[in-house]
Amino acid sequence: MTRRTLPLYLLGLACLTAGSAIAADKPRQVLDLDYGEVLFQFYQEDYFAAITHLMVADERGRLPHHRKDADMLLGGLQLSYGMLDQAQARFERLLDKSADPALHDRVWYYLSKINYQRGHYRKAHRALEQIGDNSDKALNAQRALLAANINMALGDNAKAAQSLRDVRAPGGWKEYLEINRGIALMRAGDITAGREVLDKLGKQPAAGEELRALRDRANLGLGYQLLRSGDPAAARDYLNRVRLQGPFVQAALLGAGWADAEQGDFQSALTPWMALSKISGHQPAAQEARLAVPYALAQLGDGKQAAAYYELALDYYDSEQQRIDAAIDSARSGNLIALLAQADTGTSGGWLHANPTLEGIPSGRYLVDVLAGNGFQESLKDYRDLGYLAGALNRWLDKIAIYHDMVDMRRLAYERRAPKVRERLARREATQLKQRWQQFKARVDAARQQDDPLQLATTQEIQQWARLQDLQTRLAALPRTPRHARMREKTEWLRGILYWQIQADYPVRWWENSKQVRGIEPLLREAATKQAAIRQALQRAKAGFDGYDARIKALHGRIVALLPRIEAARGASGRHLQQLALGELETRRQRLVSYRSQARYALARSYDQLASTPGERP
Amino acid sequence: MYSLFRGSLAALLLWSWLPAMAETPAPEAVGVQEDVQSLKQQVLELNRDLFLLEEELLFPTNTQVSVFVSLDVGEFFQLDSVQLKIDGKEVADYLYTPRELDALARGGVQRLHIGNLRNGEHELVAFFTGKGPKGRDYRRGATTTITKGLGPKYVELRIVDQTRNYQPEFAVKEW
Numbered sequence: 115m116t117r118r119t120l121p122l123y124l125l126g127l128a129c130l131t132a133g134s135a136i137a138a139d140k141p142r143q144v145l146d147l148d149y150g151e152v153l154f155q156f157y158q159e160d161y162f163a164a165i166t167h168l169m170v171a172d173e174r175g176r177l178p179h180h181r182k183d184a185d186m187l188l189g190g191l192q193l194s195y196g197m198l199d200q201a202q203a204r205f206e207r208l209l210d211k212s213a214d215p216a217l218h219d220r221v222w223y224y225l226s227k228i229n230y231q232r233g234h235y236r237k238a239h240r241a242l243e244q245i246g247d248n249s250d251k252a253l254n255a256q257r258a259l260l261a262a263n264i265n266m267a268l269g270d271n272a273k274a275a276q277s278l279r280d281v282r283a284p285g286g287w288k289e290y291l292e293i294n295r296g297i298a299l300m301r302a303g304d305i306t307a308g309r310e311v312l313d314k315l316g317k318q319p320a321a322g323e324e325l326r327a328l329r330d331r332a333n334l335g336l337g338y339q340l341l342r343s344g345d346p347a348a349a350r351d352y353l354n355r356v357r358l359q360g361p362f363v364q365a366a367l368l369g370a371g372w373a374d375a376e377q378g379d380f381q382s383a384l385t386p387w388m389a390l391s392k393i394s395g396h397q398p399a400a401q402e403a404r405l406a407v408p409y410a411l412a413q414l415g416d417g418k419q420a421a422a423y424y425e426l427a428l429d430y431y432d433s434e435q436q437r438i439d440a441a442i443d444s445a446r447s448g449n450l451i452a453l454l455a456q457a458d459t460g461t462s463g464g465w466l467h468a469n470p471t472l473e474g475i476p477s478g479r480y481l482v483d484v485l486a487g488n489g490f491q492e493s494l495k496d497y498r499d500l501g502y503l504a505g506a507l508n509r510w511l512d513k514i515a516i517y518h519d520m521v522d523m524r525r526l527a528y529e530r531r532a533p534k535v536r537e538r539l540a541r542r543e544a545t546q547l548k549q550r551w552q553q554f555k556a557r558v559d560a561a562r563q564q565d566d567p568l569q570l571a572t573t574q575e576i577q578q579w580a581r582l583q584d585l586q587t588r589l590a591a592l593p594r595t596p597r598h599a600r601m602r603e604k605t606e607w608l609r610g611i612l613y614w615q616i617q618a619d620y621p622v623r624w625w626e627n628s629k630q631v632r633g634i635e636p637l638l639r640e641a642a643t644k645q646a647a648i649r650q651a652l653q654r655a656k657a658g659f660d661g662y663d664a665r666i667k668a669l670h671g672r673i674v675a676l677l678p679r680i681e682a683a684r685g686a687s688g689r690h691l692q693q694l695a696l697g698e699l700e701t702r703r704q705r706l707v708s709y710r711s712q713a714r715y716a717l718a719r720s721y722d723q724l725a726s727t728p729g730e731r732p
Numbered sequence: 733m734y735s736l737f738r739g740s741l742a743a744l745l746l747w748s749w750l751p752a753m754a755e756t757p758a759p760e761a762v763g764v765q766e767d768v769q770s771l772k773q774q775v776l777e778l779n780r781d782l783f784l785l786e787e788e789l790l791f792p793t794n795t796q797v798s799v800f801v802s803l804d805v806g807e808f809f810q811l812d813s814v815q816l817k818i819d820g821k822e823v824a825d826y827l828y829t830p831r832e833l834d835a836l837a838r839g840g841v842q843r844l845h846i847g848n849l850r851n852g853e854h855e856l857v858a859f860f861t862g863k864g865p866k867g868r869d870y871r872r873g874a875t876t877t878i879t880k881g882l883g884p885k886y887v888e889l890r891i892v893d894q895t896r897n898y899q900p901e902f903a904v905k906e907w
Contacts, residue, residue, distance in 0.1 A: 151800070157838050196765065196768065672774075
């Protein structure tokens with residue numbers, strides 16, 4: 115069976131829930147090559163090229179077999195390329211145009227997703243309710259997740275959890291559905307049920323890094339929830355399940371220490387906190403551990419060590435604050451945006467497969483979280499896409515100058531050749547040839563009708579025949595002598611031989627001549643057609659050149675008008691990115707300031723305690 | 733002190749409880765995104781018109797010939813490159829990236845070559861290089877004669893798995 119596929123199935127996965135490793139193909143034959151070419155670009159996430167080619171193919175009428183699919187695909191491509199308005203309008207038109215219930219379901223899903231992305235949660239919910247019972251498992255899974263997210267956004271966590279229950283989903287989706295259900299249950303206040311779901315998920319063997327990270331997340335979330343609800347012993351069990359090599363290890367170590375501390379076991383709490391404080395990480399958990407270690411030491415009664423660690427913490431916070439201040443200055447000066455321009459990867463559309471390198475960016479280490487965030491990624495995509503658009507238009511600007519010259523060259527060539535062509539047309543060569551052919555045909559037809567072989571004699575034979583006739587005439591005028599009689603007899607014999615030869619060849623000659631007559635006829639017709647086409651082309655050529663001139667001029671004008679607007683939008687997008695980065699840096703700075711003041715206060719208190727303790731001096 | 737730690741924990745807790753797959757854009761980003769959407773639409777329309785002009789100028793319909801490559805299943809052959817000759821002249825020699833091969837395997841069709849040919853018959857030869865059954869180096873050719881008439885000519889080079897002999901088959905289809 116062929117594996118050529120339509121992307122409808124994938125749109126929901128690749129475009130709307132990117133990051134999921136789940137994909138399934140729905141075999142279907144590609145019947146228009148242009149449509150296959152669009153898919154080739156779509157599967158490479160080159161959405162700009164895919165949309166352009168789809169529009170070109172549509173304009174040329176090259177999608178006769180995939181008209182409906184092309185509409186759906188274009189809507190999906192626009193959605194993937196961040197053109198929500200256009201995608202929404204297209205999907206709404208599709209609802210009016212098609213009566214296919216399966217197509218309606220998919221369209222309503224996309225409309226719901228668009229409204230959710232825009233924060234129009236009520237509209238998103240209404241669109242989702244339009245989807246009927248569907249046998250498409252992938253669509254069911256996507257719908258359930260979207261319904262859960264919408265309900266959570268609307269504050270109805272219980273309904274969110276309900277929408278994720280017993281969903282018929284394809285393999286690989288279950289873990290996503292379950293973690294979201296666990297989260298929804300917890301948020302709805304049903305701790306027991308939420309714990310049951312997340313506990314089960316957290317114990318499952320996971321194949322692949324993505325699922326292992328998901329499992330870690332479930333355990334981490336559950337551990338913290340239990341800490342908050344006053345069950346530190348159970349919390350410790352869940353936090354212990356988080357992998358040491360995983361992305362959540364720092365938060366897990368901090369929480370593990372807290373679980374011990376809550377049970378009064380500060381000695382045990384020191385182990386994860388000391389390990390965390392030695393990590394040269396810049397995450398909040400690692401920073402907080404610098405305070406947690408002396409706090410535990412103080413609780414254990416080791417005031418001297420506690421004071422020493424508070425001093426170390428103060429030094430650390432001071433140096434970190436200096437670095438953050440430098441990073442803020444650097445970000446404000448525009449260096450950050452210049453470095454983020456490395457996001458210009460030469461393609462447009464799709465997810466950024468790798469964050470722009472953080473090496474060399476003073477604030478890089480603090481921006482890991484913000485860079486991974488959806489808001490920053492979306493803005494960075496806009497920034498990159500605008501750079502790509504400007505690059506594409508600048509390349510067209512160079513090309514269009516060449517096309518202008520090309521049209522000029524063709525016009526010159528036309529003006530040079532046209533008079534000669536007109537002259538030949540004026541000679542009516544095709545008409546003359548046709549007349550000659552008609553004469554030849556009449557001769558062949560006459561030979562057949564009169565059954566006269568001499569009609570098809572060769573030029574040489576005609577000359578010989580005429581010469582013999584001339585000889586006979588002259589001999590007839592001579593006296594009747596025996597010598598002349600022999601000459602007359604010989605002439606008559608030669609004439610007979612010649613006639614016999616001509617007559618013997620006559621059937622073959624007639625057949626060959628007839629064949630040639632028939633063969634020439636279509637060539638003459640073609641010549642007449644070409645002559646008419648040339649005459650027409652000559653008449654249209656000037657208008658054609660003028661038409662190209664006008665089109666090139668108009669297109670050039672559009673490029674020139676768009677370039678500064680793109681530049682301005684890119685500037686705005688860059689400034690937005692800068693604000694996001696500065697916001698994150700400022701939050702981190704404030705956190706450090708808070709940690710620092712807590713450390714100073716605790717240190718002062720430690721010194722006081724040491725001073726009041728006999729035999730102890732700080 | 734203790735309460736401060738609890739405050740920090742609460743912040744972390746909120747962070748860890750964010751829904752696993754849901755995020756919506758910040759309101760301040762919406763204005764910029766709407767501008768970007770409108771610009772994208774205008775540039776796409778312009779790009780389409782420029783493509784149409786380019787095609788008309790460089791590859792008029794009466795002489796235009798396009799050669800496409802498609803892959804059906806592709807279990808018996810791992811494509812590395814395709815070399816294409818028309819009337820003895822090399823017009824394309826393409827090396828595929830893993831991303832392109834994936835796109836072909838999922839049903840995408842690649843336009844390998846677009847050019848111009850006079851009306852009449854032309855010889856087209858394609859060489860496919862890659863790994864064949866059992867990972868062996870594999871190079872096979874496919875030859876055909878195409879007839880160019882009025883209107884654009886589309887030719888598809890298809891790599892199809894033959895289950896009867898577990899070998900790839902290279903076919904040429906004129907559209």
